[in-house]
Amino acid sequence: QARGEYMSPRFCCVAQVVHVPTTSPRRRFTGIGSTGPALGAFRWQTPRAGSKDLDVDGGSMSKAQGADEAVHCSGQGGASEGADDGEIDQAAPFFPRRQWVEMSTAEFESMDASRCIALLPVGATEQHGPHLPVSVDSAINAGILKRxxxxxxANVPLTCLPAVNYGKSVEHDDFAGTISLSTNTLIGVWTDVGEAVARSGVKKLIIFNSHGGQPQVMDIVARDLRKRFGMLVVTVSWFGFGLPDGLFDADELKHGLHAGDVETSIMRHLHPDLVDMSRAEDFVSVGREMESSGNFKYLTPEGGVGFGWLAQDLNPSGATGNASKATAAKGELCVEHAANRLVELVREVDTFDVKCMFNDGLAGEYCQVSFKRVWREAAETRAKGDAEPSHFKSHYSGR
Structure with missing residues (x-):
């Protein structure tokens, strides 16, 4: 029986093995709570009959007597190369498969989940005017993530969960083809997925969104998962990365919220066969008319002050923005822009020490010391032009 105990990050995290069963052990997740998780992701040594307890020194397991080779999940299966007669190679990198569903239960049980990052793509199935399919948000999400x-x-341990391609799309319910989930249902689904990820020992989750009607739902789920399971939950929408300079005029950026130049350009790049440009036009938003009237300084559908609207309130077609100006070339630049920034975000999440989330919080002594040390060493290494420190390679190699 293995027991994982969480202690204050100012001291240590320990995993104590008190008894080794005679049968092949399985990783036992010991539970997670609001005050910090019990550690539940270990790489095991499989003892032979008659073997004795395994020693634990500073959180690493070493061979006691007669242990078989350590199980090491490299994303391709098999034991860790270079393991010395049962001793776990702590320096060996761990690489989960890029797709969560492609890993076996055995791989999940043997992997070092503490280093793993799970990414949940969330999109929508909703109308996008007369010229685009209802799959736009999900297709854009998948295209950016693929790039x-x-x-x-390869050394960044990210694995992608199956996409949730139904979202909070009530503003489009009056248009055929839209499939929307209620707020409570969506919160429940995303929270259940996050809980399952935590149960597998993974404490870092990125929710990657492509629908403008649900960022607020993401924020609620992220805080709940942080409180209940001690997770780092990062919420990001692809449009939150901004757009390349000079591609779109200011009016389009402000009022082209839905199925306009931006989304139509991206779809012309990703799925040109699904775009009907003969039906694309300048879908003028009510927001543009309100602004040009001079009567509304603050009250607009867009911006810092807004109001609840349905798609037909902005334009009878359900679209807003000048879709007739869309080109595949602009769409490709948008995808490249967002993909590069998503990569940078993932690398920052990889760098982030989840232990900072516990006990003292982000402002605590442990967190401040940890971040200062990590960034100082990185800066010194880059200044010298030396090879990166071994403990830092997974975060910065190739940058």
């Missing part, structure tokens, strides 16, 4: 995975260094 980001091509750019992501």
């Amino acid at each position: 980001a995975l091509e750019l992501l260094p």
Whole structure:
């Protein structure tokens, strides 16, 4: 029986093995709570019959007597190369498969989940005017993520969960083809997924969104998962990364909220066969008319002050923005822009020490010391032009 105990990050995290069963042990997740998780992700040694307890020294397991080779999940299965007769190679990198569903239960049980980052893509199935399919948000999400995975260094331990392609789309319910979930249902689904991720020992989750109607739901889920399971939950929408300079005029950026030049350009790049440009036009938003009237300085559908609206309130077609100006070239630049920034975000999440989330919080002594040390060493290394420290390679190699 293995027991994982969490202590204040100012002291240490320990995993104490008190008894080794005669059968092959399985990782036992010991639970997670609001005051910090019990550690539940270990790489095991499989003892032979008659073997004795395994020693634990500073959080690493070493061979006691007669242990078989350590199980090490590299994303391709098999034991860790270079392991010395059962001793776990702590320096060996761990690489989960890029797709969560492609890993076996055995791989999940043997992996070092504490280093793993899970990414949950969330989109929507909703109308996008007369010229685009209802899959736009989900297709853009998948396209950006695909490009980001091509750019992501192989040594960054990110794995992608299956996408949730139904969202909070009540503003589009009056248009055929839209499938919307209620707020409570969506919160429940995302929270249940996050809890399952935590149960697997993974404490870092990125929710990657592509629908403008649900960032507020993401914020609620992120805080709840932080409180209940001690997770770092990062919420990001692809449009939160901004757009390349000079591609779109100011009016389009402000009022082209839905199925305009931006989304139509991206779809012309990703799925040109699904775009009907013969139906694309300048779908003028009520917001543009309110602004040009001079009567509304603050009250607009967009911006810092807004009001609840349905898609047909802005334009009878359900679209806003000048879709007739869309080009595949602009769409490709948008995808590349967002994908590169998503990669940078993932690398920052990889760098982040989750232990900072416990006990003292981000402002605590442990966190401040940890971050200062990590960034100082990185700066010194880059200044010298030396090879990166071994403990830092997974975060910065290839930058």
